[in-house]
Amino acid sequence: MPKTDTKPSEELILNAAVKVFTRKGYTGARMEEIAKEAGINRALLHYYFRDKETMFNIIFETKFKEFFTGLFGVFQSNASFTEKIKNIIDHEITVLSKHPDLARFVIMEIAQQPDRLIQFGQKLGLNPRLMLENFQKEIQQNIEEGKIRPIDGRQLLMNIISICIYPFVAKPIIKTMMQMDENTFMDLMEKRKKDAYEFIINAITP
Amino acid sequence: MPKTDTKPSEELILNAAVKVFTRKGYTGARMEEIAKEAGINRALLHYYFRDKETMFNIIFETKFKEFFTGLFGVFQSNASFTEKIKNIIDHEITVLSKHPDLARFVIMEIAQQPDRLIQFGQKLGLNPRLMLENFQKEIQQNIEEGKIRPIDGRQLLMNIISICIYPFVAKPIIKTMMQMDENTFMDLMEKRKKDAYEFIINAITP
DNA sequence: CCGTACTTTAGCATAATTGTTAAACAAAAT
DNA sequence: ATTTTGTTTAACAATTATGCTAAAGTACGG
Numbered sequence: 163m164p165k166t167d168t169k170p171s172e173e174l175i176l177n178a179a180v181k182v183f184t185r186k187g188y189t190g191a192r193m194e195e196i197a198k199e200a201g202i203n204r205a206l207l208h209y210y211f212r213d214k215e216t217m218f219n220i221i222f223e224t225k226f227k228e229f230f231t232g233l234f235g236v237f238q239s240n241a242s243f244t245e246k247i248k249n250i251i252d253h254e255i256t257v258l259s260k261h262p263d264l265a266r267f268v269i270m271e272i273a274q275q276p277d278r279l280i281q282f283g284q285k286l287g288l289n290p291r292l293m294l295e296n297f298q299k300e301i302q303q304n305i306e307e308g309k310i311r312p313i314d315g316r317q318l319l320m321n322i323i324s325i326c327i328y329p330f331v332a333k334p335i336i337k338t339m340m341q342m343d344e345n346t347f348m349d350l351m352e353k354r355k356k357d358a359y360e361f362i363i364n365a366i367t368p
Numbered sequence: 369m370p371k372t373d374t375k376p377s378e379e380l381i382l383n384a385a386v387k388v389f390t391r392k393g394y395t396g397a398r399m400e401e402i403a404k405e406a407g408i409n410r411a412l413l414h415y416y417f418r419d420k421e422t423m424f425n426i427i428f429e430t431k432f433k434e435f436f437t438g439l440f441g442v443f444q445s446n447a448s449f450t451e452k453i454k455n456i457i458d459h460e461i462t463v464l465s466k467h468p469d470l471a472r473f474v475i476m477e478i479a480q481q482p483d484r485l486i487q488f489g490q491k492l493g494l495n496p497r498l499m500l501e502n503f504q505k506e507i508q509q510n511i512e513e514g515k516i517r518p519i520d521g522r523q524l525l526m527n528i529i530s531i532c533i534y535p536f537v538a539k540p541i542i543k544t545m546m547q548m549d550e551n552t553f554m555d556l557m558e559k560r561k562k563d564a565y566e567f568i569i570n571a572i573t574p
Numbered sequence: 575c576c577g578t579a580c581t582t583t584a585g586c587a588t589a590a591t592t593g594t595t596a597a598a599c600a601a602a603a604t
Numbered sequence: 605a606t607t608t609t610g611t612t613t614a615a616c617a618a619t620t621a622t623g624c625t626a627a628a629g630t631a632c633g634g
Contacts, residue, residue, distance in 0.1 A: 171580075186480065190395035193622065203582060205624085213623065263479075269538050270476055273469075274392065276540040290545045311570065316546060316556060317563045320535050328530035331537060332475050334482040339496045340522060350522060357523040364517065365571035377610075399592065409612060411594085419593065 172210050175200045179217050184225070184263035187270055188218055222271060226282045228261060229268045230290065237293045243304050246297075247322065248359050254326035255355050259348060265330045294319060310366040318366065325358050378416050381406045385423050390431070390469035393476055394424055428477060432488045434467060435474045436496065443499045449510050452503075453528060454565050460532035461561050465554060471536045500525060516572040524572065531564050 178200035182191045193214055197204045211217040236249045258265055272279050283290055298315035305312050329336060329351065337347055384406035388397045399420060403410045417423040442455045464471055478485050489496050504521035511518050535542060535557065543553055 187393060187396065187476075190393065190480070192620095194620095204622090205583080206581060208623065208625095209581080214621095266476070266479060269541065270393075270472070273472060273540045274396070276544060279541060279544045291547060294545050313567070314556075314559070314563055317560060317567070320542065320560075321531055321564070321567055323538075324530040324534035325527050328534040328537070329526050331534070332529075334479045335475065335485060336526065338482060338485045339500055341497060350520075353520070354523060354526075357520055358527070361519070361523070361527055361571045365567045398590090400590095410592090411613080412611065414593065415610080420591095 171200070171202060171206060175202065175207060175210055176217075176221065180221055180225070183218060183221055184267040187267070188274075191218075222268075222278070223282060223285070225261075225264055225268055226278075227286055228257060229264055230283070230288060231286065232257060234288055234293055237297055243300060243309070244363060246300075247362060250322060251326055251358050251362075252355050254323075255351055255358075258327065258330040259351050262330065262333065265327050266333075269331065308368065311368050313366065321365075322362060325362065329354070377406070377408060377412060381408065381413060381416055382423075382427065386427055386431070389424060389427055390473040393473070394420075394480075397424075428474075428484070429488060429491070431467075431470055431474055432484075433492055434463060435470055436489070436494060437492065438463060440494055440499055443503055449506060449515070450569060452506075453568060456528060457532055457564050457568075458561050460529075461557055461564075464533065464536040465557050468536065468539065471533050472539075475537065514574065517574050519572065527571075528568060531568065535560070 175196070179191075179196045182196045182199055186192075186195075191214075193204055193207055196217075197207055207217070211220070232253055233250070236246065236253045239246065239249065241249060279290070297319060301310070301313070301315040301318055304310045333347065336342070337344075342350065381402070385397075385402045388402045388405055392398075392401075397420075399410055399413055402423075403413055413423070417426070438459055439456070442452065442459045445452065445455065447455060485496070503525060507516070507519070507521040507524055510516045539553065542548070543550075548556065
């Protein structure tokens with residue numbers, strides 16, 4: 163039977179593919195499952211996208227962008243140091259709340275092929291290294307001015323990022339161990355924007 | 369040619385399988401690659417372990433144990449609250465330094481089949497939920513006694529765990545973005561035991 | 575009504591992967 | 605010396621996944 167939906171299938175397929183790829187990773191994903199998830203058949207996947215790898219690359223690039231691009235803006239804004247921390251937290255938690263499997267997906271795929279980080283970074287005109295270097299300089303400056311406690315900039319940076327991202331990466335474990343349903347988890351993450359900020363500020367305020 | 373090594377192959381295979389499974393995950397792992405990694409041939413894999421799934425389960429159970437068991441001891445010790453935090457950090461970073469891909473592996477596989485958390489937990493006689501509940505009560509008590517700032521116990525718990533585990537999960541990204549080689553990274557993690565502890569204590573001390 | 579774009583069905587070729595076995599051989603144990 | 609155990613080689617069957625295409629049907633716009 164033909165689809166009665168008026169939806170254009172290209173996007174529909176892409177959304178389905180995102181779901182399956184983010185759930186299962188590249189090797190774990192099955193074209194059949196993607197088709198099923200989209201409610202169409204395998205042949206149509208090849209009609210729109212040549213093959214699995216093509217599809218994956220399109221999706222990975224999109225996801226990579228979602229994961230990094232906005233963050234760059236926040237890092238490189240000229241907000242005050244504490245404002246910047248607040249913005250980083252807000253931005254990360256907001257994005258990851260909207261795309262629950264994003265972080266795990268990007269991390270896992272980069273872990274299996276670390277070159278992709280540089281490769282896709284260049285493709286998007288991003289320089290991850292520079293971004294972090296600048297932020298660390300800012301940390302250093304704030305320490306010297308006595309505005310925050312002395313701390314290794316790399317550690318502070320890792321702390322901020324860890325606190326934002328890890329809960330999403332480990333969501334299935336956390337939900338189970340803390341007996342939370344999806345809504346509770348999401349509420350907790352929303353509240354976390356404030357809680358994490360306070361936690362970090364308390365940690366660095368002299 | 370027969371092996372001149374005197375090593376018993378069972379363990380040798382298992383070690384190779386651990387490497388491949390933790391690098392690639394279940395679906396990404398190839399029996400051929402495991403054999404190659406072990407320096408033997410595929411037939412021998414089946415001589416020792418019936419099939420892929422059997423092998424995987426043995427390994428996953430081991431890794432799952434490594435990831436959780438020791439932590440339980442630390443959580444349930446009767447050290448003081450701050451000592452306990454220190455021990456949790458030390459323990460986690462020590463374990464993950466020795467087994468670099470452990471966290472990513474366990475998280476990834478549980479994400480794909482969350483039931484495994486309960487399933488393997490029971491098999492090992494662990495009750496993850498209880499452990500966390502008790503710790504949260506301890507947090508609550510310390511807040512009421514004015515020993516630490518008021519904070520949502522779940523958030524504090526997530527912060528501690530995130531700070532310890534995330535750097536290892538995202539190691540490939542972090543190494544690239546911060547331009548660290550393996551040794552630098554490991555040194556930083558060793559130093560992190562102290563840095564992370566101070567960070568957290570500063571964050572919660574009134 | 576016609577044509578074009580979309581979609582399904584059905585099927586096939588190819589490749590990759592896994593599970594399994596037979597035969598031979600080496601090394602070690604008895 | 606011979607049995608047992610470990611190991612290799614080689615080959616195969618079964619399964620699964622992928623890439624692809626032909627044919628036909630649907631639907632929509634012009």
